[in-house]
Amino acid sequence: EAGVTQFPSHSVIEKGQTVTLRCDPISGHDNLYWYRRVMGKEIKFLLHFVKESKQDESGMPNNRFLAERTGGTYSTLKVQPAELEDSGVYFCASSPLGRGHTEAFFGQGTRLTVV
Amino acid sequence: AQSVSQHNHHVILSEAASLELGCNYSYGGTVNLFWYVQYPGQHLQLLLKYFSGDPLVKGIKGFEAEFIKSKFSFNLRKPSVQWSDTAEYFCAVNPPGNQFYFGTGTSLTVIP
Numbered sequence: 001e002a003g004v005t006q007f008p009s010h011s012v013i014e015k016g017q018t019v020t021l022r023c024d025p026i027s028g029h030d031n032l033y034w035y036r037r038v039m040g041k042e043i044k045f046l047l048h049f050v051k052e053s054k055q056d057e058s059g060m061p062n063n064r065f066l067a068e069r070t071g072g073t074y075s076t077l078k079v080q081p082a083e084l085e086d087s088g089v090y091f092c093a094s095s096p097l098g099r100g101h102t103e104a105f106f107g108q109g110t111r112l113t114v115v
Numbered sequence: 116a117q118s119v120s121q122h123n124h125h126v127i128l129s130e131a132a133s134l135e136l137g138c139n140y141s142y143g144g145t146v147n148l149f150w151y152v153q154y155p156g157q158h159l160q161l162l163l164k165y166f167s168g169d170p171l172v173k174g175i176k177g178f179e180a181e182f183i184k185s186k187f188s189f190n191l192r193k194p195s196v197q198w199s200d201t202a203e204y205f206c207a208v209n210p211p212g213n214q215f216y217f218g219t220g221t222s223l224t225v226i227p
Contacts, residue, residue: 033215041219093215103164
């Protein structure tokens with residue numbers, strides 16, 4: 001069974017540009033989470049999808065970040081326009097719905113560098 | 116807001132030494148507890164988890180963790196570390212149905 005996959009693995013963009021990160025969760029997992037880790041700091045929650053709906057987007061830093069999950073399958077996270085402080089590793093995770101006790105399965109992350 | 120505290124940011128040990136990494140959380144209700152590990156160049160992987168039952172849980176590679184409800188703690192232990200345990204370790208707390216809250220991580224370096 002394929003795990004959670006993220007594209008690209010690395011991205012270097014200039015300040016002001018747009019970047020779109022993609023996450024393909026494990027097939028059948030309705031929960032999808034986005035997290036970010038800025039160097040040396042904790043892994044911070046961005047948002048949580050249940051199927052195609054945003055369950056919790058309280059961690060989204062500002063309106064430059066837009067997440068979508070059309071059809072409830074893969075998700076994209078777009079940053080537009082990117083700022084220097086957006087640099088970090090963006091993790092996606094998925095888990096099945098309907099069971100209160102389950103782990104989250106993580107992708108390998110996308111390392112975003114804004115220069 | 117919920118928070119997870121990992122007390123050790125960087126730990127350096129010699130092989131065969133014992134390891135204990137502290138994790139405390141602030142959440143009054145039922146939680147699922149996890150330790151994740153990230154080996155160099157790899158993605159986050161589950162080391163062990165606690166949902167209910169025996170508060171002493173065993174994970175992969177000889178790791179174990181003990182849930183002490185009264186202390187809101189979930190400390191990770193290993194009696195004898197190996198060089199291959201060099202990695203970053205994250206404690207995570209998940210109120211069922213909600214997001215996962217992570218600590219800042221502990222970087223472990225094991226010297227051969």
